[in-house]
Amino acid sequence: MDEDNWPDSIRAGQTQQHEPLVRRVLAPNPSPYTFTGTQTWLVGAGSEIAVIDPGPAGSGLSVGDPLQPNDANGEGHVEAILRAVGTAKVTAILCTHTHRDHSPAAAPLKQATGAPIIGCAPLALTDTGPRADSAFDPDYNPDHVLADGEQVTGAGWTLEAVATPGHTSNHLCYALTQSGALFTGDHVMKWSTSVVSPPDGDMAAYMASLQKLYEREDAVYYPAHGPAITKPKQLVRGMIGHRRQRERQILKCLGDGPQAIADMVAVMYKGLDPRLNGAAGRSVLAHLIDLQRRGVTVAEGESWRLIDA
Known part of the structure; x- marks a missing residue:
């Protein structure tokens, strides 16, 4: 995948290989707050697949259509995920947090595959302030909430939960132990700093979570929006300095x-x-x-x- 040509090199609904165990499917929900849209990450190359951040529910573009800046719906994204999975079995559906551009498609994906929803805790918060990101998903209902350091395994892959509160209190990243990749959700992105919106968003927790990631040795970050981050320590150091x-x-x-x-x-x-x-x-x-x-x-x-x- 050529990140240098971002975003011209991506289309909603297409499957793009990043490394042997990692593929991306882009949801058709671009906006000033989601950049080119929510990125759903598929982990696994064999008989079992994990899906990270299944994205928004709803409809809009057909699979394979170019990005449309004024269309933020998300039609056909679950179908695009299923097409990418193919004959493999989805064994885990993981969400980094419960904003509506990340978790609502978990329920229909579970219905289609039978896979459990695993990962972040439920959080449905009414925020009366002017939001810049998506509101919380009130229908998110996980089968199991992962604790910091807890692992989920499948055929040839292991994902470890890394608690990173700040953007939201329930935010988790996921580390792929086989390759050193970290799926960072909205906590760390290359195209923009993360929104920290009280009352649930907490700046002290966010800064502590950035420091936690800085002390890790991850090789690459795959965020929920925007290009992959190939120099994670350098970016996180800059983000701490920026704040x-x-x-x-x-x-x-x-x-x-x-x-x-x-x-x-x-x-x-x-x-x-x-x-x-x-x-x-x-x-x-x-x-x-x-x-x-x-x-x-x-x-x-x-x-x-x-x-x-």
């Missing part, structure tokens, strides 16, 4: 006096696509809550200020 820089920007803004989040976003995210202002505001809020817990900031109505100011 620390954002924190410094917030402290600088508040050094001039109390400010509303929207005013800080305007200063910190110059030139940002207006459709992403909500995402930026949620991440700023997550930083402010983290600083508040550390005794640095306090909220006053719609504004925030430094405690010693």
Whole structure:
């Protein structure tokens, strides 16, 4: 698979081989928040297959159609997964977390294959803030929730759960022990930083999870959106630095006096696509809550200020 020609080299519904045990099927749900769409990963080359992040339920494009930026439905994706699986048996359906662009297709895929839904814990949270990513899937019903370090095995492959809360409290990554690959869901992506949206998104947990991945020795990351990451340590180090820089920007803004989040976003995210202002505001809020817990900031109505100011 030629990642250098991304995204021109991919089509919704096509199966693309990344390494002997890893294939990708792209869902037809592109958007400003999902990039080219949700990537469903198939693990296994023999009689048993694991499916990671089966994606959105619903319909829209036909299998094999080019990406359509204005169509975010997801028609035929389960059928595309089944076509890619072929005569093999699906033995595990795993979700990294329960946003609606990741987990809803788990139920119809289970119905079609009989495979158990294994992985992250259920989480159905009502968030009244301006969301930039998908809302939670209230119908997700796993047969088994994996603990950190717990493994799922099949013919020729082993996947190990790596707990990475932050983007959501139930987020898991999955390590393929045979090749050193890590399926990172929305926790680490190359095309964009992850949205950390309170009340469930937690910046301190997110930073700790980034540090956890930095200390690992994974060879490649396969995220749920965007190209593979072939230099994972370098990217994670940069992401940690980026979040620390954002924190410094917030402290600088508040050094001039109390400010509303929207005013800080305007200063910190110059030139940002207006459709992403909500995402930026949620991440700023997550930083402010983290600083508040550390005794640095306090909220006053719609504004925030430094405690010693």
